Amino acid sequence: MAAQSEYERKREFDRTPEPRGSRRRGGSSPRFVVQKHDATSLHYDFRLEVGDVLKSWAVPKGPSTDPRDKRLAMPTEDHPLDYIDFEGLIPDEQYGAGPVIVWDVGTYQNLSEADGAELDPADAVEKGHVKVWLDGEKLSGGYALTRTGGAGRPRWLLVKLRDAAADARRNPVSSRPESVRSGRTVEDVAADDVAADDDQGRSR
Ligand code: MN
Numbered sequence: 001m002a003a004q005s006e007y008e009r010k011r012e013f014d015r016t017p018e019p020r021g022s023r024r025r026g027g028s029s030p031r032f033v034v035q036k037h038d039a040t041s042l043h044y045d046f047r048l049e050v051g052d053v054l055k056s057w058a059v060p061k062g063p064s065t066d067p068r069d070k071r072l073a074m075p076t077e078d079h080p081l082d083y084i085d086f087e088g089l090i091p092d093e094q095y096g097a098g099p100v101i102v103w104d105v106g107t108y109q110n111l112s113e114a115d116g117a118e119l120d121p122a123d124a125v126e127k128g129h130v131k132v133w134l135d136g137e138k139l140s141g142g143y144a145l146t147r148t149g150g151a152g153r154p155r156w157l158l159v160k161l162r163d164a165a166a167d168a169r170r171n172p173v174s175s176r177p178e179s180v181r182s183g184r185t186v187e188d189v190a191a192d193d194v195a196a197d198d199d200q201g202r203s204r
Contacts, residue, residue: 006077010095017088022052022080029107030121032134033084034063036103036177038186039096044103044173046073046145046158048132050121053078059158062103062173063139067166073145073156087181089189099189101179104172106136128154131161137180138172141165 013020030049037045037058044062047054057073064071084105090097111131112124124130128147134140142161149155160166177185184192 007079010077012094016090016094018086018090019080019082021082029109029135031084032106032108032132032136033102034104034136034139035086035100036062036179036186037096037098037100038190039090039098042186045076045100047079047084048108048121048130049081049084050125052081054081054083055121055125057145057156057158063143063158063160065139065160065166065170065172066168067160067162068168069159071158073158075154075156085181087179087184087189089192099186101184101186101189102181103177104136104138104180106134106139108135109133111142128156138176 008020011018032049033045033047033054035045035047037043041060043058043060045056046059046063047056056076056079058076059071059073061071085102087101089099109132110118110121110124111133112119112121112129113131114123114127119127121130121132130145131142132145133142141163142165144159144161145156146159147154147156179185
């Protein structure tokens with residue numbers, strides 16, 4: 001048995017609908033996902049498939065399509081690959097309680113480099129500077145994630161690179177709040193669960 005990961009330690013899998021496993025996929029490009037998560041405070045979880053985990057950052061304001069915006073991205077624990085499909089309501093008293101939707105999903109190409117040579121994404125994360133080209137429904141083109149600040153409390157910044165997909169006016173965080181998988185909003189997911197509870201005669 002592998003040692004319990006931070007992800008596993010934080011969750012009770014008989015209570016949360018979140019996935020436990022991490023099925024490997026064959027071939028093709030690595031994937032990314034942005035999950036809108038209305039927990040204690042609203043944020044967007046930006047995750048990149050790197051090896052057999054999803055490297056993860058919580059972005060309070062969500063990704064911007066404007067290269068002038070520097071969006072704070074707080075690193076969070078690695079998530080299992082199956083999490084890329086997760087949409088649902090994390091119950092009260094569980095870690096991260098609140099609705100989650102797949103706000104955007106797609107594949108990415110690694111643009112990270114060091115000294116003119118391509119740098120593996122895992123090494124790029126380790127070094128604190130990752131560049132990727134996203135092919136999603138709402139997000140496309142180059143993005144950079146860069147670690148800044150002190151050693152004790154790492155902060156990262158997520159910034160759109162200047163390319164043809166950059167657009168200072170688009171702002172998909174406000175214009176496209178829905179899930180790309182189901183069309184639902186975080187409010188819909190939260191309301192669905194209340195309705196399901198009522199149907200079963202349980203109290204809220
Ligand atoms: Mn989250």
